[in-house]
Amino acid sequence: MSDSHVPRHIAIIMDGNGRWAKKRALPRFAGHKAGVETVRRVVKLCIEYKVEALTLFAFSSENWRRPEQEVNLLMQLLMTALEKEVKKLHENNIRLQMIGAIEAFPKKLQQLVVKAEQLTENNTALTVTVAVNYGGHWDIVEAAKNIASQVEQGKLQVQDIDEKLFAEYVCLAKLPTPDLFIRTGGEKRVSNFLLWQLAYAEMYFADISWPEFDKTEFLTALQSFATRQRRFGRTSEQVEKCSNNV
Ligand code: IPE
Ligand code: IPE
Ligand code: MG
Secondary structure (H helix, E strand, O other): OOHHHOOOEEEEEOOOHHHHHHHOOOOHHHHHHHHHHHHHHHHHHHHHOOOOEEEEEEEEOOHHHOOHHHHHHHHHHHHHHHHHHHHHHHHOOEEEEEEOOHHHOOHHHHHHHHHHHHHHOOOOOEEEEEEEEEOHHHHHHHHHHHHHHHHHOOOOOHHHOOHHHHHHHOOOOOOOOOOEEEEOOOOOOOOOOOOOOOOOOEEEEOOOOHHHOOHHHHHHHHHHHHHOOOOOOOOHHHHHHHHHHO
16 A cells, blocks of 8 residues: 555544453453554554555444443543553654543543653644543633633634634544544444534545454554545546646
């Protein structure tokens, strides 16, 4: 696969952990634990294939609706993963950041996040963003609030607000926009993930669960991406003419 066909930014909804566990007569939590292994695998693959950014949906604003015990176990798992993995990520020149309303999380978890972000902020091999207590609606509302506050303080004029400016206020603004969206687990929906940022992402849905997502599946997704013609509203002829000129 040539480098020009590799997505610069992949965004993933890691779904199907619970069903993976149920099929094996295990508690749902075993599926989430197995899912952490897949995260490790996919991070390595992104480095191998020179993907610049990987964004993972780990906990949605709607996941609070789950049984309290599952929510608590997911928090624990996130905390353990942060404690165990950050050093390794740093050694591998990987930058880690979180997006979402993390102020709703236990103080200890928030402190771990700040530490991890500070430690890895200058790393350049790959940016891994984990979305926790994240929702696309939340993201857009936060952007609107921040812009409104700039207007209130006289730092921005209403007429300055356009799509380009708005894009600077949503999460992931400093990264290339996601090129490839992957959802495992068989569902074909966006579930309030990056609503603004996915406007022109190529969509790829895999029927297998997240714990089963391996190198072969990853490469199948990349190959599917490589065959897509991204037109961004233009005609095929225009796009072909353009790519012949480069
Ligand atoms: C995704 O797997 C992980 C989280 C939402 C935290 P699920 O837990 O949604 O797994 P299924 O969809 O029930 O199989
Ligand atoms: C989306 O999965 C959220 C994460 C993977 C973190 P869900 O399993 O929560 O999505 P729905 O409820 O099936 O739409
Ligand atoms: Mg699910």
